[in-house]
Amino acid sequence: MEVRGPGSISGAVPIGRTAPAAAPPPAAPAAFVAPRDEVEISSAARMLDAASRSPGVREQRLEQIRAAIASGTYETPEKLESAVDRLLASLAAEEASGN
Helix, strand or coil, X not given: CCCCCCCCCCCCCCCCCCCCCCCCCCCCCCCCCCXXXXXXXXXXHHHHHHHHHCHHHHHHHHHHHHXXXXXXXXXXXXXXXXXXXXXXXXXXXXXXXXX
């Protein structure tokens, strides 16, 4: 029975000279293309930007709020109840998340 495999020993093999490796051909110079960044602005963002640039609407609303505060009609029981409900919901969510 004859067994040959990775552990089998073969006879001596002469070592010959190796041929020198050929130099790689010179690479053609690649044209440098600078990367370009792009930004896409959604229509909703454009609308918000336009709204923030029109001071008349905001100033008008601020004047309404100032007048309501001055007359004592800004703080209502409904607004207070809504604020307390949001505060309690926020605290419950914070507690549930472990913070």
